[in-house]
Amino acid sequence: MTKLTTLAEAVGSIPSGAHLALSGFAISRCTMAFAREVIRQGIRGLTISQCVGAMDMDLLVGAGAVDRVIYGGGSLDRFGRLTCVNRGIESGGLQAEEYSSLSVTFRYLAGSLGLPFIPIRSLRGSDLIKRIEEQTGSDVATITDPFSGESWLTLKPLLPDVAVVQVQCADQEGNARILGPRWDNPEQVRASKRTIVIAEEIISNDAIRQNPEQTVIPGLLVSHVVELPFAAHPTSVYRAYDYDARQIENYVQAARTPDTFRAYLDHLVYGVKDHQEYLKRVGGIDRLDPLRADPTLGY
Amino acid sequence: MTKLTTLAEAVGSIPSGAHLALSGFAISRCTMAFAREVIRQGIRGLTISQCVGAMDMDLLVGAGAVDRVIYGGGSLDRFGRLTCVNRGIESGGLQAEEYSSLSVTFRYLAGSLGLPFIPIRSLRGSDLIKRIEEQTGSDVATITDPFSGESWLTLKPLLPDVAVVQVQCADQEGNARILGPRWDNPEQVRASKRTIVIAEEIISNDAIRQNPEQTVIPGLLVSHVVELPFAAHPTSVYRAYDYDARQIENYVQAARTPDTFRAYLDHLVYGVKDHQEYLKRVGGIDRLDPLRADPTLGY
Amino acid sequence: MELDYTPSELMAVAGARELQDREVVAVGLGLPVVASFLAKQTHAPNMTILFELGVIDPEPVDCGVGLADPRVWHRATVLSSFVDILGAILHKGLVDVGFLGGLETDPYGNLNTTLLGDPRATFRHMVGSGGANDIASCARRTIIIMRHEARKLKPAISFVTSPGYLAGGDSRERAGLHGGPSRVITDKAIFGFHPETRQMTVLSIHPGNTLDDVLGTMGFAPAVLQHVPYTQPPTREQVRLIREVIDPQGMYMG
């Protein structure tokens, strides 16, 4: 059964107020084209979760589409911080539930396995846990290990409505591969009610069946598959293309003030009707071709 | 750092009384050559764990090397039951802690992640859990989910001393791939204090580094690597060779009584000095060559 | 001309009919495999078949001797692990149907695959659970396939490996389990379970059998509907698929 559809239709399936788990990590495999379309469609009130906050999250927050983030901290690596997320936190306009990488991972893992709770050693003694307890008394608890009698912090499973995952390739049914490290993506997909796969390339179901050990996302968890080259631009997709340093710097500059960010959105999000127009506006094939990955190095 | 060694030396690292997690599932990727060498070296008092009991476990039990099994049931598929394990259970000579596939998996998973306990929905209401509670009051407990207030069965992590895993290929440092389904092997390796890898083929570290997504066992968890073609015989290794139906039937026949099993051991375990002699005795290259897997089908 | 089919073929077809398109089905080997592939190749092309050890949606070209046989993994879309199949799909709550066989079952669909005899005295140990207990505990519903013999359909079984409705009524819910058996398919009849008492109930009788044949060869008395219909026989196409495509060597249906 093909689940192949357009980006607009996949995004259209997301109600305002939904909880989305996004696949980006800093500046790699971010769901950028997806985020731009969410903004164009005016979807709002979202909760975004991610083990490490990334550019897709920051863009959505900057555009006002997000009420709440659940994450383990994040940055744009050397390019800068998550300026829009940080501004939201500093102004109090954004509810930020801030964990560590492993604690968000374990929350996804518990969700993915149908565990009602999961114990963890992290967070103890830190101000992170103090803050989380103040914000949401209901997502963490201390219980007694029945075997040792020790006290253990336990986390509530995270159960996003939709995981949105940028991959290198998938078949029409949503069976997808992820090349390079997979960070939290396998658990995000399995914890979520359903998954939207954004693939650089659609491969045949036959190709999937020839190397089934490599399938990271089983099609049965997937509701929509979108084929969209350069969908993660300006972030990188391992073995497909490198990050676009100039465009990330451009973003970081723009994010410094709400006014310049608004201009950025007008130019590169609202000002283009779709991903194809976006790619043309950032320089088209002349700009994108040099980003294509060297087949040996993968970047 | 090479960890390449002989089977005799790898087996020699195992003290009597150790808890081993073995990689076999029914009649696939069983650690048969390893088990035969354990028997020859006279190692005894072992605890063997496995999600689904397999031919490697049954052989070790039949040879009297095992005091205790922790498993989820098992068989030799259509070839028959785990006759030696069953006889041990029926006579009371073998301590068998019998779970389900998922409950053993979750015990390994908890061990692999450093979780002090893990909740599970399985086992409730069954005679399995009643028996386990009688046998080992200390490995299962009922606790209250702090988030819902519901009662949940929780399992204690399983922490074997050594995982012994039959793989298709590994490098000298122990970085290993598993082709085909991996059943409980990734969690067995990560839950255990160390791992012995038995590889049909040693590949270069360069080859591992060219496709690092395919590494299922990280070398840092491995203490010994043994290169040993047909080490799983008479069970199968996907993409390497098929099971040897005649030799499995031979085993099943022999296992019917302690006397005939003793004769089997004398012939194919004690009666050969090593794996090479074993392979000759079961028919050598003329017998083994036809078992080699078709490259397209993998069996 | 009447269609010629075996009781096993009818069981497989009856099993297939219980499966709906787009459902996720966890199966053990034997008749459940034949029933699932038959459903997939007829009315349920978008069904997903799972094998517990880490196999999703295989397309075998040869029959295997069990789940450990690479023949039955052939052309899967995913080859992964127990954690992935039994954890992230089954325990997560995504399995619609679990398809189980067993040594014995009782009026509440509890299943024994562990031992025969008296567990406190003399018994024969058999196979144990594997994923059966997990599937019976976590699937939305389970279908049991079993030979119709008094020694297999018993008032009380030697060992509850996989929970059905336990002692009936709401005892399964009280143990913290959802789901439960929806059908027991034998070579003489199809049974359901009463929505309140959870007692096994004859739903249909296979052509060629009488109600007495069914009741007289069971170890307990099931509930019986006022008008018990005959089970719908297989179609010519279903029988052809079983014989020519799914199990040409007669390994599962033998």
Added chain:
Amino acid sequence: MELDYTPSELMAVAGARELQDREVVAVGLGLPVVASFLAKQTHAPNMTILFELGVIDPEPVDCGVGLADPRVWHRATVLSSFVDILGAILHKGLVDVGFLGGLETDPYGNLNTTLLGDPRATFRHMVGSGGANDIASCARRTIIIMRHEARKLKPAISFVTSPGYLAGGDSRERAGLHGGPSRVITDKAIFGFHPETRQMTVLSIHPGNTLDDVLGTMGFAPAVLQHVPYTQPPTREQVRLIREVIDPQGMYMG
């Protein structure tokens, strides 16, 4: 002729010297990466380097802008996931050394990477934890690398992202944590922690600095050994490896 080296190079070398062969080291980007690769290419060839997102033992040929840059994953032996690295290696207790940088630290080695200012009033939010809290909580020991400035070495920090010895003494153990910081390496000195009070203690001073230079540029008074030696300077080979092999573009050492 005296060897020419920068303070950053000395920090990297001092970090490398803390690492032993066969240890498992979880590192963040920047100086910890340089220190780890330097150790691996000199006295610790069997060390294992981990990046939290799913990278084991990479052999980069180019410098990257961060952990998300495929340049730093190059020629890894394993590319997997957070669960695999932070769960099955770190949380399982197999990481010997965690290598962390930060915005601020205090006399007990507590680390802040979250925010500067007053968290209840006006503050600037920075990066947060990532894997830093997990590493500081679960590694057998942690090494902190940080610039030597009064605004970074403070009596009290704005936010405890990653626990050191908390309030000192046995307060870390009482919180249920093992391990803890073993060293703080700055561009002026190397610090350890008193085994009982857990107070930061000057262990050695980098050549070219006096004890007053060290103490006068900190926001709190550390304990001081009776005889404080100078830090051993880098060798010619260490400096060459940093400049020519590990960071030829000066990206991490800039």
